[in-house]
Amino acid sequence: MKLLAKTNRIYLAFSLAIYLFAGLAFYQVVRILIYREVESRLRVERLDFEAYIRAHKSWSDSTYFIENKVDVVPVGHRPLLPETFIDTLIRNRYDDELMPFRQLTFYTTIQGVTNRVSIRKSLIQSYQLIEVITATMATCLGLLLLGTFWFQGKLSGRLWHPFYESLSRIKRFNLASATPLQLDKPEINEFRELNEVLRKMGDKMQQDYRSLKEFTENASHEIQTPLALINAKVEQLIQSEKLTESQGRWIEDIYQASRRMARLNQGLLLLAKIENHQFTENQTVDLTALLAEKLTDMDEVLLHKQITVQIPSRVPFEVQLPPSLADSLVMNLVNNAIKHNHAEGRVELASDGQSLWLGNTGNALVSNPERLFERFKKEGSSPDSVGLGLAIIREICDTYGLQVRYEEQKGWHRFCISRRLEAA
C-alpha cells in the first residue's frame, strides 16, 4: 500500500470516529439543555398550579383548554411521593398521532384529598430543534471532513513529492554506470538529510564496485603475466637440442601445469565477474539454436570420439543473457557432454520452449550428484579439467533467472535448464 493511501485511510477512520463521537456528545448536550429548560418551566407551572389551588381551593380542567396539559387524579390517602419527571407519548386528539411529552408528576392535597397531579409539556418543538441542529451539524462536519481530507491529500502529496522523486531516481540508479546518483536538495530538512545520506552511500557503493572490478582485472593481469612468462620460457627451452628424454617430460609437465593454472585463473575470474554482475547487456538468446550451432562446431571432436548427435526437436528456448555468457554456458555444457561421454556414445538435445535438455551417454556417476555443481568437483581425475565448468553453468543460471538440474537415468546424464518460476 502506498504511504499516502495508508495515511489517508488512517486519517479518514480516525476523523470519522472523532466526528461520530462529537456528534453524539453534541446531541446529548443539546438534549440535556432542552430537558433542563422544559423541566424548569414545568416547575414554574407547578408553582402556578399551587398558587391557583391556594386561591380557588379547587381545580377544574376547563381552566386549561389545552388537551392533557394538567391531569389531576385523586388517589385517596397515600403518603406524598417526591416529584418525578418522565418522558411519555400521548395520542393527539385530531390526527391520532403519538406526540412526545415531558411530564412532571407530583402529589398534592386539595381539600384534604391527595391528588396525583401530572403537568405535561410537548417536546415536539424541542425534538424538531434537535433534529435541525443535528442535521446542520452533520452537514458542517461532513463538509469539514471532506475538505480536510482533500486538503490533507494535496498537502501530503506536495510534502512527500521530494521523497517520491528520490525514490524513482534511486530505482533508476545503475551501480555499473559511471554517472553518480543525483538527488535534489529539497527544502525539508529530513528529506535533504536523507538525500545527502543516500548520495554518499551511492558514491561509496560505486567506488567499492569500481575497486572490486579493478581488483579482479588487476588480479587477472598479475597472475596471467607470470604465467605468460613461464609459457614463453618453456617454449624457448624446448627449442634447445640438448634435452634428454626425461628433461623433455619434466618440461612437458611444467608446461601442462602452467596451462592448467591459466585456465583455472580464467575460470575463477569469470565466476567473480558473473557474481559481481559485470556483464550487463542482456540480449534475447535462443539457447536451442546456440547449442545446436556449438554441437556443429564441435563435429570434429564428435567424429573423433564417434559420438552421434540427435536433435529431435528444435523448439526455441529464449532467455535473457549477455552474449558472452550465453556462449560460455553453451560451451561448458557441450564440453561436459563430450568429455564425460564414452566412445561411440550419443548426445541428445531437446527443448519444449519452457526448458531445455542436453543429455549424454556415459559411465555411472561416482561422486555425489548433489555436489556436482560445486567448484573444483571433478568426476574422475582428468588432469585437463579444472572442475569449474559446471560451477560456471550454475553461476550463470543463478544470476540470470534460470535453473539447472542434473538427472541420471539408464546410463543417460541429462542437464535440464528451465526458467526459475519466480523470475517468470
Added chain:
Amino acid sequence: MKVLVVEDEKGLAESITDYMNKEGYICETAGTFREADERIYLYDYDCVIVDLTLPDGDGFQLIQTLKKLLATTGVIIISARNALEDKIRGLEIGSDDYLTKPFHLSELNARVKSLIRRRNFGGQTEIRYHEIRVLPASRKVYINDQLTVISRKEYDLLLYFLSNIDVVLTKVSIAEHLWGDNIDSADSLDMVYSHIKNLRRKLLEKGGSDYVRSVYGIGYKFGEP
C-alpha cells in the same frame, strides 16, 4: 622487418624478442609507455606488439598515437585482460589482432607473419618452402607444382608449421591454434596427432619430403629432415 615489443615484463619481452630475432626480424623493446611513445615517434615499424597495461600509461593511447603517425603499421595487442570490451575497443581504434596472455610464442609469431603478409602484399603472395607452395589468398597448396587437396584444418596446420620453421611447436599450441583455447585438451591432442598423420601422408603421396618430427613427446617440429 622491424618489430617493436611494448611489454613491461622484462622476461616476456626478452622471450618475444629472441623468438622474433630467430625469425629474422629486427626486434626492439620498450618497457614503459614513455619509452614506447618516444620510439614510435623516432622510428617506423612494420609491426608493434603492445601490452595494454603499462606501468605509466594505457596501451590504447599508444595505439591511437601510432595510427595517427603511420597507419600502415600492424598492431597486435597482448593483454591479460580477456574482456570482450577490450577486444572490441582494440579493433575499433585500429589494432589488427588481440592475444590473451598467456599465449604461445609460436602463435604470436604466426599472427605477426600473417599480419605482415596481409599488410605488405594485400594477401597476394605465396609461401614457399622447398617443394611446398601455398597460396593464402585462394587457400591452395601445391607440392612439386601438383595441386594437393587437403582439409581446412590440415591447411591451417600446414600454414602454422610454415610460419614456425625449425621451431618446436607444443601439441597444446597446435590444438589451440586449430580450435581456439576453449577446446577440451585431452581429445584435441589426439586430434592433433591424427591431423599431423594425415598431412604427412598427403605430403609424402605427392612426393614431398617428411618434414615433421616429433620432439620429446611434447610437440612437433617442421624443418629439414
